[in-house]
Amino acid sequence: MSLPTRSLALGSLVTLALLGCGDDKAGTASATATMGTTTVTTAPPPTTGGTDQPTTSEGSATGDGTTTTTTTGSVSVTAAPTTTTGNTTEQVKFDLGVQPDGGSSGCSGNGGGGGMPEFSFIWIANSVEGTVSKIDTFTGVEVGRYVTGPDTSGLGDSNNGPSRTSVNLYGDAAVANRNGGVTKIAARAEDCPDTNGNGMADTSTGPLDVKPWGQDECVLWHHPTPTNPTAYQEGPRPLAWVGEIQPDKCPAKNPPLWFGYYKQAQNIGAFERLDGATGQTLDMVDVPWSGNAWGPYGGAVNKDGDFFVTGWSTGPAIRIAHDTLAVTVFTNNGFPSYYGMALDAKGELWVAGCDSIIYHLDPASQIWTNVGTGPGCMRGIMVDKMGRAFIAHNGFPGGIVVVDTITKTILNPNVPLPGAATPVGISIDVDGYVWVVDQGGWAYKVDPETYQVVLQVMGLNQPYTYSDMTGAGLNLVVNPQG
Numbered sequence: 001m002s003l004p005t006r007s008l009a010l011g012s013l014v015t016l017a018l019l020g021c022g023d024d025k026a027g028t029a030s031a032t033a034t035m036g037t038t039t040v041t042t043a044p045p046p047t048t049g050g051t052d053q054p055t056t057s058e059g060s061a062t063g064d065g066t067t068t069t070t071t072t073g074s075v076s077v078t079a080a081p082t083t084t085t086g087n088t089t090e091q092v093k094f095d096l097g098v099q100p101d102g103g104s105s106g107c108s109g110n111g112g113g114g115g116m117p118e119f120s121f122i123w124i125a126n127s128v129e130g131t132v133s134k135i136d137t138f139t140g141v142e143v144g145r146y147v148t149g150p151d152t153s154g155l156g157d158s159n160n161g162p163s164r165t166s167v168n169l170y171g172d173a174a175v176a177n178r179n180g181g182v183t184k185i186a187a188r189a190e191d192c193p194d195t196n197g198n199g200m201a202d203t204s205t206g207p208l209d210v211k212p213w214g215q216d217e218c219v220l221w222h223h224p225t226p227t228n229p230t231a232y233q234e235g236p237r238p239l240a241w242v243g244e245i246q247p248d249k250c251p252a253k254n255p256p257l258w259f260g261y262y263k264q265a266q267n268i269g270a271f272e273r274l275d276g277a278t279g280q281t282l283d284m285v286d287v288p289w290s291g292n293a294w295g296p297y298g299g300a301v302n303k304d305g306d307f308f309v310t311g312w313s314t315g316p317a318i319r320i321a322h323d324t325l326a327v328t329v330f331t332n333n334g335f336p337s338y339y340g341m342a343l344d345a346k347g348e349l350w351v352a353g354c355d356s357i358i359y360h361l362d363p364a365s366q367i368w369t370n371v372g373t374g375p376g377c378m379r380g381i382m383v384d385k386m387g388r389a390f391i392a393h394n395g396f397p398g399g400i401v402v403v404d405t406i407t408k409t410i411l412n413p414n415v416p417l418p419g420a421a422t423p424v425g426i427s428i429d430v431d432g433y434v435w436v437v438d439q440g441g442w443a444y445k446v447d448p449e450t451y452q453v454v455l456q457v458m459g460l461n462q463p464y465t466y467s468d469m470t471g472a473g474l475n476l477v478v479n480p481q482g
Contacts, residue, residue: 118171119187119188120138120430121470122470123465123470124165124443124469125164125165125175126162126461127178127464130177131147131148132145132175133145134187134204135443137431137433137435140457143206145204145210146210146211146216146219147212148160148177148183149177149181149213150222160178161177161235162176163464164236165468167468167469167470168471169251170251170253170254172184173187176238176239177236180224181223181224181225183219183222184257185219185220196217221278221279223274231263236259236261237261237295237296238258238297238309238310239257240257241258241468242255243305243475244305251478252276253276254275254276256282256305257274258273258320259271259299260295260296261295262289268286268287270284271287271296271307273307283325287320287327289311289316293312293313295312297338298466298467300342300468302347303347305323306320306321310351312339313336313337313354314335316331317332317338317361328363330368332359335355337353338351338354339353339377340379340381342383342473344387345383345480346480349363350405352374352391354378354379356376356393356395369408371409371410372410374395374401375399376395377394379423379425380425380426382427383405383476384434387406388405388448389403390403390448391403397420398416399416399417400434401413401414412451421438422438422439423436423439424437425464425465427470428470433447433448434446435469437460437465443463
């Protein structure tokens, strides 16, 4: 096998920007509502830990947002006092390889200083049991399984419904629960606090060692969200870490985290940016939504930290600016059926449609292009360092569609996966292998050159995961030449 050498800026890697359907819904609705006024609120400095719902403050600053022709009204921004968050300058302890400016990394590397990461994990949600599995991408061994949220129904921890995971440039994972809340989990035991003082991190060692909620010391914080299903259409779906790079060219240990959910009763997409160290709300942005079920669906950030979000089915597609919180709405004049989404190395948007169409958006020109079609409903999508987009599809048999994002052509319309049931999410690992999460209970590791399955991880429980499961999607936009 001939795989290109890759050096990714991260400790736990792989990725796919995506999002997806944590809902087993495939829609073709064509109505698109007019977008209204967008409201942005910045929360005050937190006074409690990450388990309390943050409050909203009234501020004084105002600003204008950027919109397209489908947006009416203006964007108002309310700013709170500037705060300092913890540990954002701590140096990362792995080799970052080549940085965005082409210079060499100044970070100390436990990978031997030769560009090899210290570790590489993919985080896959077992939605029906309310857990997430941490899998070593080199060996395929599941090295940890974690409950992703508290029991809010009295029915047991399985009611959380995790469906999206996102990994930052330091290797830590965030998990979005469709039934409420976002949870952060540390990748390394040395980053887990010894809360009971026994001199070690009490944390899961595999699928048969799942600690009860509140007892795994690598679960760092949980940020709750409203759980009324009538008013909020379950919980958050899109989420993505910001790829903050410090002056020493090392990634910040606790970068901000974006996520979003749907205020169904108000037809509003609600977005929050959290402090990565505490889970407290830093900013809140409300955006009028299109009225389709599930609301905000997939999310990813570009190198500037701007949060791109697509809705389920007919959209919309938006961008929230990292610096100003201005909202841009990208109008697709066709009748799209959005599903999975990812950004390429240039920060351009690629969307897999359940209408079998592959969509591309150039954010600069705001022009949408229909690139081609696949053999069935297309789900998760991820772009690799070679400029290839890999898309999971649910045609018969289920498999992968491969697209050249440079030439905007389809390289392979159908790579079959042996025994595939329902392929959903896709990610890329540190060595460039493609990972496909199948709801049947397993994940495939696929050679991107030969399309051969080199590893199949069994023992997952109806896994359902989209988004940047390894961190390679974030690394791609932050360090495109790495």
